[in-house]
């Protein structure tokens with residue numbers, strides 16, 4: 001890989017012909033059309049996130065004549081360059097000089113056009129330190145990974161997009177990484193994260209590939225369509241939203257891909273499902289609300305998904321004391337199942353630590369977690385009962 005350093009390119013030159021695409025969340029071109037700011041393997045513009053603190057910091061640095069750090073260009077042709085590293089900084093500058101955001105000046109928002117002439121000149125005349133490199137694709141991408149690992153955090157999906165860049169990633173990003181996509185609001189009920197950080201794309205790939213994202217991206221890298229990816233994702237979302245007619249906060253981020261695979265061939269009555277879900281939401285014994293959906297899908301068979309409230313230590317101790325006194329008076333074991341069974345433990349008095357609390361009437365059959373419904377069983381019997 002060949003490299004050389006350029007010290008005299010100004011902000012004015014770099015921002016010549018700057019275009020920002022709101023739809024894709026990308027800075028596109030500069031340097032009078034010779035520079036591609038956002039090659040397809042780059043991630044989306046994220047400096048405007050979180051109130052735009054990062055993009056404003058870039059502009060204050062220029063005004064204070066602080067260095068912005070090294071920027072790397074990849075020379076792809078005699079007169080064509082791509083930004084390899086520095087795309088967030090360049091897009092911030094380009095967006096500012098085209099009046100896309102303002103900075104605070106003594107408590108007042110100022111757009112580029114409303115700055116005094118001397119300040120505008122400071123910005124436009126600033127020079128950037130640019131390393132230009134030439135090399136083959138694999139070399140460049142390996143290097144891109146290296147500098148990004150050292151600098152601003154890049155997440156696993158962004159890294160995979162860079163690694164498997166091509167027509168498939170371009171189409172997939174246009175669908176799943178576009179914050180203007182009208183479907184995002186609907187998806188956000190079930191999938192956590194943001195389009196810009198590739199969270200929807202990652203989930204879509206995770207679901208269709210059953211967790212083998214890299215493998216899937218590698219096999220489909222040259223595809224000129226994303227039909228399978230899109231259809232599968234939409235099938236999952238449509239299935240969830242038709243089985244569960246209410247949208248609850250706890251639904252966001254569940255493993256819907258796995259649940260779809262397991263349950264989508266089972267028929268459900270959405271009104272009945274809704275009644276069950278609401279009842280479980282209202283049940284004070286249910287501690288894990290996220291588990292409600294899988295519990296209902298599975299036919300209410302696995303209460304362990306709900307983390308039903310357990311008896312507290314004071315209750316256990318009280319029940320143990322009463323139960324043990326009665327058992328000693330009768331000369332039988334203080335575990336009622338040992339006492340009535342044929343085993344050698346018929347007369348054994350267990351210690352508190354050797355016993356567990358049990359719901360006499362199971363929670364799933366309406367039994368509460370209160371002292372009246374509590375009995376102590378030896379650990380073996382409690383485990384046996386729990387497994388039934």
Ligand SMILES: [Zn+2]
Nearest residue numbers: 335338378381
């Ligand atoms: Zn027992």
